[in-house]
Amino acid sequence: MKLWVALALAGCLALPLAAQSVRGRLEGRIPSAAIPAVDSLIQFAAQEGLPTEPLIQKALEGGAKHVAVSRIVAAVQLSLGQLRDARDLLVRAGDQPPVLPAELTTVAWARRRGLPAPVIERVVAALGRPPRAAALHAVADLVAHRFDPDSAAELIIVAVQQGVPRERLLDVSTAALQQVQRGLTRAEALAIVRRQLPNLPAPSKPTRGNVAGARRPAAPPP
């Protein structure tokens, strides 16, 4: 009982602190007229257990691109709707609430990239949590290159079932794209890659020269 009270108190304290921190990130980066509306949308998301970072990023993007206030608010509202849809989709596919924020972000993002909801549900229902995000990215890549969504999802699910690790699922879609570049039809490309599974072409690794010239982004000013 005491634990529940402590958790409730911590939650009550954490939400206003988080709100302050969000306002701090938005101030000076988006028009001040947009802040109250954006802030309230972000609070809604937090209360519903949805990730707030995509909404903050959308608002910051609008501010950086000097978009009108109304369009910034509309875009943040749209992002909130996408996250809610993603949550409903995951629950429909069999996930127990509360759904992980990272999962929600990935599913919302896959929807934005044009993956049909039934295909996402199929991937989510077929795979465990760890490879899901990578699997959705791989399917989205294939669909973006005009592969049939159902066949693309089938290939990636089979790849996971045949032991292709999640960090190599993008190599599956890359292998299919390479077959298309060699002149095969998309259906033939998927069939060939499927036959070769779990073998895949070696992934490209950053060269020593690339790593040598790499730098980290400058830290934002306080």
Place this chain on the structure above:
Amino acid sequence: MIVIDPRIHQVLDGELGSDAVPAELRLTVARLAAAAQLLAVPLPGPLPSVETRVMAEIRRPAPSRARRLMRWFVTPRAIIFRVRPAWSLAFAVVAAALTLFTVGDQGPELAEHEGIAQFVGRFPEAQSVHVVGTFNDWRPGSIALEDQDHDGVWRATVVLPAGTYEYMFVVDGERWVPDHLAERLVADDFGRENSIVIVRPARR
């Protein structure tokens, strides 16, 4: 020093008969006579001369190349270093400088969850190009691309945490341009398209 009785010498030299010496000396005389007889026996054959032995060595068939090589490897050899302190010091300084230079060129140490993202764009007339996106809170100016050989191709290589990011190029501080080389694009909900980069962990 052992002193031998002169009478024993005389007996051995044949100047005296063995009966002429006292009985206690006779045993010694007998032993010495036996030893002299042993020494007088000739060796079984003549010793080969030096010439014979040298010629035998010359006529012996030469060992195979492999055997000679093996012998060369297993034979201990002395190696002599002659060191001039001034040159050694200069060599050490050059080696240290080269090592420092090489270490400094290896770039940042990547954590397990970090990867490399490369941004490349062709903007021949541009004075400056930056990349902005969800990895830097869409903050213009934090990651500049460089055109070191002035061929109009601008590049930046950035260390980022593994993940999926949306981004655009900002040319001359005001023109927002998607990355035309990016394979992935997504609507930005503001009427344009963002490019997408998926950063995979470098240590896989």
